[in-house]
Amino acid sequence: MTDALADPASPALDLRDVRKGYATPQGRLEVLRGVSLTLARGESLALTGESGSGKSTLLHLAGGLDTPDGGEIRVAGQATSRLDDGGRAALRRDRVGLVFQQFNLAPSLDVAENLAFQARLSRREDPAWTAELARRLGIADLLSRWPEQLSGGQQQRVAIGRALAARPALILADEPTGALDEAAADAALALLLELTAEAGGALLMVTHSPRLAARLDRRLHLHAGGLAEPPAAEPAPGAVRS
Numbered sequence: 001m002t003d004a005l006a007d008p009a010s011p012a013l014d015l016r017d018v019r020k021g022y023a024t025p026q027g028r029l030e031v032l033r034g035v036s037l038t039l040a041r042g043e044s045l046a047l048t049g050e051s052g053s054g055k056s057t058l059l060h061l062a063g064g065l066d067t068p069d070g071g072e073i074r075v076a077g078q079a080t081s082r083l084d085d086g087g088r089a090a091l092r093r094d095r096v097g098l099v100f101q102q103f104n105l106a107p108s109l110d111v112a113e114n115l116a117f118q119a120r121l122s123r124r125e126d127p128a129w130t131a132e133l134a135r136r137l138g139i140a141d142l143l144s145r146w147p148e149q150l151s152g153g154q155q156q157r158v159a160i161g162r163a164l165a166a167r168p169a170l171i172l173a174d175e176p177t178g179a180l181d182e183a184a185a186d187a188a189l190a191l192l193l194e195l196t197a198e199a200g201g202a203l204l205m206v207t208h209s210p211r212l213a214a215r216l217d218r219r220l221h222l223h224a225g226g227l228a229e230p231p232a233a234e235p236a237p238g239a240v241r242s
């Protein structure tokens, strides 16, 4: 399948001097003050930062859910900042997979339909890949169930499969395992990383957990409107200092 606008040589995501603020009753709040970031094809990056530092804001801008006040954003080579609402919707459909903490499955669609939903919209349906995703995610026996009949962990695995079914260039995940216990979170992240790599996508994941962040290729920390290396990890309780 061809995507005339996709440039296979360009990074999955490129942010240049991106600025974003909000009007609040206390005045303007400048959340991102010139953020630059490049995410190569196939790379995974964990984004950490205090609550309110702007992680979700950055993710929403990267996915074309919102527009920046300034700067340039490119997804798979396409400049998104100049797109209108329809253009951004097409970008989200064709280039971006989204996974949120709350799984956001369509309640009126069964698991099979949820899995295929985005791929069908973007005309990138690949039944063999969708079946492979279902098998690897351990949801192949649940395809005719409704989302409400699934556990949280099962719902999140469906959400991961849905995001990957169209093989998007960029997967954006906002605390994707935040609603799961530690063992389920570890298993879901392992699948997310493995299957994103197989789909040829790059992953930008917001997390509060240094433990989960450590599993990705790179880590960046958002603070005071800019990106930096994350602060050095605290030694684990009981760890011997060298």
Ligand SMILES: Nc1ncnc2c1ncn2[C@@H]1O[C@H](COP(=O)(O)OP(=O)(O)OP(=O)(O)O)[C@@H](O)[C@H]1O
Binding pocket: 022, 023, 024, 029, 031, 049, 050, 051, 052, 053, 054, 055, 056, 057, 058
């Ligand atoms: N639509 C909006 N209008 C006004 N202020 C907003 C809006 N969206 C976000 N903010 C503010 O912008 C700042 C950054 O919010 P954002 O949700 O990006 O932070 P975050 O790092 O993802 O936080 P958390 O870890 O708590 O989810 C916060 O102070 C928030 O209150």
